[in-house]
Amino acid sequence: MFARSAARILAAPSTRLFSASAVNQIKVAVLGAGGGIGQPLSLLLKNDPLVTSLSLYDIRGAPGVAADVSHVDTGSEVKGYAADQLDQALEGVKVVVIPAGVPRKPGMTRDDLFNTNASIVRDLAAAVGRVSPDAHILVISNPVNSTVPIVAGTLEKAGVFNPRHLFGVTTLDVVRSARFLGQVAGVSPKETRVTVVGGHSGPTIVPLLSQNPYGKKVTGEALAALVHRIQYGGDEVVKAKDGAGSATLSMAYAGAKFANALLRGLSGEKGVITPTFVKNPLYADQGIDFFASNVELGLDGVEKIHPIGEITAEEQKLLEACLPELKKNIEKGKAFVA
Ligand SMILES: NC(=O)C1=CN([C@@H]2O[C@H](COP(=O)(O)OP(=O)(O)OC[C@H]3O[C@@H](n4cnc5c(N)ncnc54)[C@H](O)[C@@H]3O)[C@@H](O)[C@H]2O)C=CC1
Numbered sequence: 001m002f003a004r005s006a007a008r009i010l011a012a013p014s015t016r017l018f019s020a021s022a023v024n025q026i027k028v029a030v031l032g033a034g035g036g037i038g039q040p041l042s043l044l045l046k047n048d049p050l051v052t053s054l055s056l057y058d059i060r061g062a063p064g065v066a067a068d069v070s071h072v073d074t075g076s077e078v079k080g081y082a083a084d085q086l087d088q089a090l091e092g093v094k095v096v097v098i099p100a101g102v103p104r105k106p107g108m109t110r111d112d113l114f115n116t117n118a119s120i121v122r123d124l125a126a127a128v129g130r131v132s133p134d135a136h137i138l139v140i141s142n143p144v145n146s147t148v149p150i151v152a153g154t155l156e157k158a159g160v161f162n163p164r165h166l167f168g169v170t171t172l173d174v175v176r177s178a179r180f181l182g183q184v185a186g187v188s189p190k191e192t193r194v195t196v197v198g199g200h201s202g203p204t205i206v207p208l209l210s211q212n213p214y215g216k217k218v219t220g221e222a223l224a225a226l227v228h229r230i231q232y233g234g235d236e237v238v239k240a241k242d243g244a245g246s247a248t249l250s251m252a253y254a255g256a257k258f259a260n261a262l263l264r265g266l267s268g269e270k271g272v273i274t275p276t277f278v279k280n281p282l283y284a285d286q287g288i289d290f291f292a293s294n295v296e297l298g299l300d301g302v303e304k305i306h307p308i309g310e311i312t313a314e315e316q317k318l319l320e321a322c323l324p325e326l327k328k329n330i331e332k333g334k335a336f337v338a
Pocket residue numbers: 031032033034035036037038057058059060099100101102103104113117120124139140141142143144169170171172173200245246247248251
């Protein structure tokens with residue numbers, strides 16, 4: 001009995017994954033695939049029925065990760081590329097996910113990663129612009145508030161920037177918000193989806209808890225504690241890992257979740273809406289032209305940018321604290337590529 005149902009469970013997903021992938025031909029590259037995020041992210045993407053081909057690149061270790069992941073019984077093809085094979089890795093890709101770069105150690109801010117990660121991200125973006133200029137680029141590498149403008153500026157210089165195709169991945173803030181609010185409210189995280197706007201670092205992370213029916217009920221000190229936990233969730237992991245890096249597994253989950261949302265949009269699904277850090281008109285009049293807010297994803301990437309919606313006086317204060325810091329981070333990224 002057990003053997004029969006187990007066999008059914010094992011057989012069903014492979015069949016479904018194979019047929020789905022045969023319909024949508026989408027090649028996805030992971031740049032930084034050998035790292036703490038890159039490895040589990042590659043595994044999760046191998047399991048995504050909308051991915052038909054996976055191209056794994058890193059300056060070290062990607063062929064090994066590719067050999068390993070390629071044995072998973074889903075229909076997609078997997079190939080690993082060595083340090084000198086970046087251009088080959090990018091040939092024909094529709095989506096490029098970038099988790100390349102160094103992570104934080106205790107006591108560091110995300111901005112402290114700028115000096116190392118800015119040039120890594122710039123060089124990878126230049127390669128994407130050269131080899132697959134039409135690709136959708138998902139930036140995970142920190143500091144996201146600066147690395148996204150760096151990618152935009154690099155592509156702009158190459159004359160191939162398409163604002164519909166560039167995304168800073170802020171999904172981990174959305175994932176954390178749902179989880180932490182779910183814990184506070186004592187309900188499943190399925191009920192506690194929260195829109196998170198702004199950027200991806202401490203005060204620039206602005207969870208709009210009042211827009212969720214459970215979040216609305218959290219007030220006073222409990223609200224302040226919840227907002228703080230969401231804004232500094234990354235620090236919690238950095239501290240617990242004690243020098244061994246930052247969030248990798250939850251980030252891989254969040255990265256795969258965002259990639260799947262984008263792929264669903266690219267495949268024609270309607271109504272796929274999620275927060276992401278994009279070229280955004282909402283605060284452009286204040287010189288802040290990148291901002292995370294709810295974005296509808298469609299056949300050509302960014303389909304529609306949604307307004308912030310109704311917010312409380314507390315959330316307005318959080319936004320006011322976010323904007324100057326975010327502006328500084330964006331300008332730093334722009335100055336780097338100028
Ligand atoms: N957006 C977000 O919410 C989050 C972002 N991050 C960021 O993601 C980045 C990666 O974190 P981890 O995977 O933990 O670091 P890691 O050190 O484990 O892995 C990074 C990988 O990048 C590779 N790499 C370095 N330079 C490269 C280059 N030029 N081309 C290709 N690959 C290159 C390294 O060889 C390594 O395998 C960090 O900057 C971290 O701060 C981490 C968690 C959440």
